[in-house]
Structures are given as structure tokens and as C-alpha cells.
Amino acid sequence: MLSLESTDEKTSDCLYSAIESVAKSICNFDSEIIGAGSWWFDIREIMPGQENLLWNKIHAFRFDAWKCMEDYYGIKITWHNETIAEKLLAVIYKELEEKRPVLVYINSHFCPWHPRKHEYNAHFCLVVGFEKKSRSFICMDVNLNRFEERLSVELFLKGCGPYITFSKTNKLYKSINxxxxxxxxxxxxxxxxxxxxxxxxxxxxxxxxxxxxxxxxxxxxxxxxxxxxxxxxxxxxxxxxxxxxxxxxxxxxxxxxxxxxxxxxxxxxxxxxxxxxxxxxxxxxxxxxxxxxxxxxxxxxxxxxxxxxxxxxxxxxxxxxx
CATH class of the missing domain: 1.20.120 (Four Helix Bundle (Hemerythrin (Met), subunit A))
Incomplete structure (x- = not known):
């Protein structure tokens, strides 16, 4: 099982907290840089399936933190939208074999330790290991301060979604611009x-x-x-x-x-x-x-x-x- 850093109190978002934790385990990451580019406002066409309400057209949040992490800290973050279970699991197993965590989306309803598991809410946690005997992922949920939680593959596949992989690159600037x-x-x-x-x-x-x-x-x-x-x-x-x-x-x-x-x-x-x-x-x-x-x-x-x-x-x- 991988060992990762806990985060400070600057980020209270499950996605950000997990990314920060991985970054700190890889290098001397300055967590404050996570807000790069997050000041934004735009109005665009709504996504299919959304109600045609004006507030649904608002794009309220974006950030450049991932680019900054690659440019200045040598951490490459890749977002995946794989929906085929076999391919998704294959990637996670491969990343774990390479001693790299995977940041996965899991709906709170299928997350046994989530305090709002009776609801359907977006949530992210880190998969840091796999237990063959119980066919369960070992998860680290930085935002909820839960470590070494078990999530069965069966339950994971019911509530999973996009996922993020991490890798190191040697192409980085010497100082932050x-x-x-x-x-x-x-x-x-x-x-x-x-x-x-x-x-x-x-x-x-x-x-x-x-x-x-x-x-x-x-x-x-x-x-x-x-x-x-x-x-x-x-x-x-x-x-x-x-x-x-x-x-x-x-x-x-x-x-x-x-x-x-x-x-x-x-x-x-x-x-x-x-x-x-x-x-x-x-x-x-x-x-x-x-x-x-x-x-x-x-x-x-x-x-x-x-x-x-x-x-x-x-x-x-x-x-x-x-």
C-alpha cells in the first residue's frame, strides 16, 4: 500500500485535498498554488439533460493548478473519462503496481464511510492499494480524514466515474513565474x-x-x-x-x-x-x-x-x- 502525505487546512475540497496530498508525497509542493486561475466567470450553453435555467449556464470555476504543477513541480496530472469497467480496472491495477495512487470519483451513495452515503453526491478519494482476499480497494479519503478504508470492486463499479492518474516529468521550470x-x-x-x-x-x-x-x-x-x-x-x-x-x-x-x-x-x-x-x-x-x-x-x-x-x-x- 502506498503512503501519502496528509494535507493542511487550506483546502476543504475533496478533489483538491487529494491532489495536494499526492503532490506533497512527490515533491516539496506549495499547496497555495492550487488556486491558480480559479477566479473566473462565464456564460455558456448548458449541458444536455440540464434544465434550461439561466443559472445552469453559468461556468463558475476553473483553475490552472494542474499546468502549474507540471511546469513548476514536475507532476503531470491526467484526467480520464473511461466508462468500460474492464479498462478502468486495468488502469487502476497497473498504476498501483507502479506504486502510483489513482484519484477516483465515487458517488457518496456507494462510499461506505461517507457521512452522506444515504444521498447521491459527487465525491473523490484516492485508491492507494488493493486487497486480493476481499477484492477491495484500499482507499485514502483525505478530505474526510479517513485512511485505509476498504471499498469492494463491486461497489466501486456501481458508483465510479472519471479518474485521475499522476506521473512525474523532468521538464519543469526552476522557479515559479x-x-x-x-x-x-x-x-x-x-x-x-x-x-x-x-x-x-x-x-x-x-x-x-x-x-x-x-x-x-x-x-x-x-x-x-x-x-x-x-x-x-x-x-x-x-x-x-x-x-x-x-x-x-x-x-x-x-x-x-x-x-x-x-x-x-x-x-x-x-x-x-x-x-x-x-x-x-x-x-x-x-x-x-x-x-x-x-x-x-x-x-x-x-x-x-x-x-x-x-x-x-x-x-x-x-x-x-x-
């Missing part, structure tokens, strides 16, 4: 493109306003069922908090003091997104609370303005440093 990490994030925000994140935030707000006006005294579907809104806003919060951690790390490592204040402002933006969720829940509990309902699109416009100023200050900082 902090300007490249920030520049990549700015590019993803699309300041000068049709996918300008801040224009799209305002577009979202205007569409919400229009829907509220059209319904007059009615309640929008995203208040009747606020789960899509709350889940996407949660990802927006996470992306901003994670990137703020990365900025703070870069500020200290490379003595770029202005990044500290920008990091703090990004944390403030995350808190403002939480207000949007609060307002939505408040409206669901009190359908007559028209003021809170109207406040939701207004708040999103405020956040768009606030975040746009942060992005422009980052661009200015990059220009100052050539």
Missing part, C-alpha cells in the same frame, strides 16, 4: 474579448432583472428552486478564495506587497457573492420579500464593478513589473 500565473488568470477573465467575465456578470444581472419585472408579483424559478443558484455562487466564492490564497503566497514568496491588498479584496468579493446566496434563501423563505429579490441583480452588478477594478489593478501591477 508569478507574473505568468496572474497573467493567465487575467486572460481567462477575457477583459478585451466577448467573454469578458465582468460584462457577462452584468448580463446575468440584467436578465435576472428582466425576469423579475416580467413576473410582476410572481417568484422566479431560481427562487422556487434555489439549488442551481446556491451551488454556482458557492463555486464563485471558492474560486475567489482559492485565488486569493495563491496571490498571498506569491506576494510573500516574491516580495510583491501590492498583491496582499489585492488578495484581501478578492476575499471581500467572495463574501459579497455569499450575500447573493443569502438573499436567494431569504426570498424563498418569504415569497413577499420583494426588496431582497430586487437586491439580487443589483448586488451582482456591484460585484462585477468591484471585481473589474481588482482585475484592472492586477493588469497595472503586471505592467509595472514589465
Amino acid at each position: 508569478w507574473k505568468a500565473i496572474i497573467g493567465s488568470t487575467i486572460n481567462h477573465l477575457g477583459i478585451n474579448t466577448k467573454h469578458n467575465s465582468f460584462i457577462l456578470m452584468r448580463k446575468l444581472a440584467y436578465e435576472l432583472e428582466r425576469e423579475i419585472d416580467d413576473l410582476k408579483d410572481g417568484v422566479p424559478s431560481w427562487i422556487e428552486n434555489p439549488i442551481p443558484l446556491v451551488s454556482k455562487v458557492g463555486l464563485l466564492q471558492k474560486g475567489r478564495n482559492y485565488f486569493s490564497i495563491t496571490l498571498e503566497f506569491l506576494a510573500k514568496q516574491y516580495n510583491v506587497k501590492k498583491l496582499i491588498s489585492i488578495s484581501n479584496r478578492l476575499k471581500q468579493a467572495a463574501r459579497q457573492w455569499r450575500v447573493v446566496s443569502f438573499l436567494a434563501i431569504k426570498c424563498q423563505l418569504n415569497r413577499d420579500d420583494r426588496n431582497s429579490l430586487i437586491r439580487i441583480p443589483e448586488k451582482i452588478i456591484e460585484i462585477a464593478d468591484f471585481e473589474e477594478h481588482i482585475a484592472l489593478d492586477l493588469i497595472k501591477l503586471l505592467e509595472e513589473h514589465g
Whole structure:
């Protein structure tokens, strides 16, 4: 069975925690870099099978951490979408023979140690070994602080999904390029493109306003069922908090003091997104609370303005440093 590092408290996400644990076992990995590129907002076509709700069109989270891990730490991460059981198992067995863990998706309903196993929730854990006698995988669940848990192959195949493999590469840079990490994030925000994140935030707000006006005294579907809104806003919060951690790390490592204040402002933006969720829940509990309902699109416009100023200050900082 493989032995891996536990993580610190900076990441509370099952996927991130597991990746961080593997990275720390391979090299002297700086966990703060995990938030690279996570500040994002986009509106795109919905995936097949989703309800045609505006909030389902929001793409709230992305990150460059995997590229950074390969460039600066020599850790290559590969995402697989294999669905054929025999091929999936063959890859896992091979990786374990090579003393490499596999990060697997397992629905919480089929995860015996998961506290929400009576529900159907996305979850990730590390497969670090195999017990032939019981035909069970030995799993390490960093996020739940569970180690050497057994998961039968039969149960695994019922709840499995995508998986991630890890490998080492010798092609890496000697030091982290902090300007490249920030520049990549700015590019993803699309300041000068049709996918300008801040224009799209305002577009979202205007569409919400229009829907509220059209319904007059009615309640929008995203208040009747606020789960899509709350889940996407949660990802927006996470992306901003994670990137703020990365900025703070870069500020200290490379003595770029202005990044500290920008990091703090990004944390403030995350808190403002939480207000949007609060307002939505408040409206669901009190359908007559028209003021809170109207406040939701207004708040999103405020956040768009606030975040746009942060992005422009980052661009200015990059220009100052050539």
C-alpha cells in the first residue's frame, strides 16, 4: 500500500485535498498554488439533460493548478473519462503496481464511510492499494480524514466515474513565474474579448432583472428552486478564495506587497457573492420579500464593478513589473 502525505487546512475540497496530498508525497509542493486561475466567470450553453435555467449556464470555476504543477513541480496530472469497467480496472491495477495512487470519483451513495452515503453526491478519494482476499480497494479519503478504508470492486463499479492518474516529468521550470500565473488568470477573465467575465456578470444581472419585472408579483424559478443558484455562487466564492490564497503566497514568496491588498479584496468579493446566496434563501423563505429579490441583480452588478477594478489593478501591477 502506498503512503501519502496528509494535507493542511487550506483546502476543504475533496478533489483538491487529494491532489495536494499526492503532490506533497512527490515533491516539496506549495499547496497555495492550487488556486491558480480559479477566479473566473462565464456564460455558456448548458449541458444536455440540464434544465434550461439561466443559472445552469453559468461556468463558475476553473483553475490552472494542474499546468502549474507540471511546469513548476514536475507532476503531470491526467484526467480520464473511461466508462468500460474492464479498462478502468486495468488502469487502476497497473498504476498501483507502479506504486502510483489513482484519484477516483465515487458517488457518496456507494462510499461506505461517507457521512452522506444515504444521498447521491459527487465525491473523490484516492485508491492507494488493493486487497486480493476481499477484492477491495484500499482507499485514502483525505478530505474526510479517513485512511485505509476498504471499498469492494463491486461497489466501486456501481458508483465510479472519471479518474485521475499522476506521473512525474523532468521538464519543469526552476522557479515559479508569478507574473505568468496572474497573467493567465487575467486572460481567462477575457477583459478585451466577448467573454469578458465582468460584462457577462452584468448580463446575468440584467436578465435576472428582466425576469423579475416580467413576473410582476410572481417568484422566479431560481427562487422556487434555489439549488442551481446556491451551488454556482458557492463555486464563485471558492474560486475567489482559492485565488486569493495563491496571490498571498506569491506576494510573500516574491516580495510583491501590492498583491496582499489585492488578495484581501478578492476575499471581500467572495463574501459579497455569499450575500447573493443569502438573499436567494431569504426570498424563498418569504415569497413577499420583494426588496431582497430586487437586491439580487443589483448586488451582482456591484460585484462585477468591484471585481473589474481588482482585475484592472492586477493588469497595472503586471505592467509595472514589465
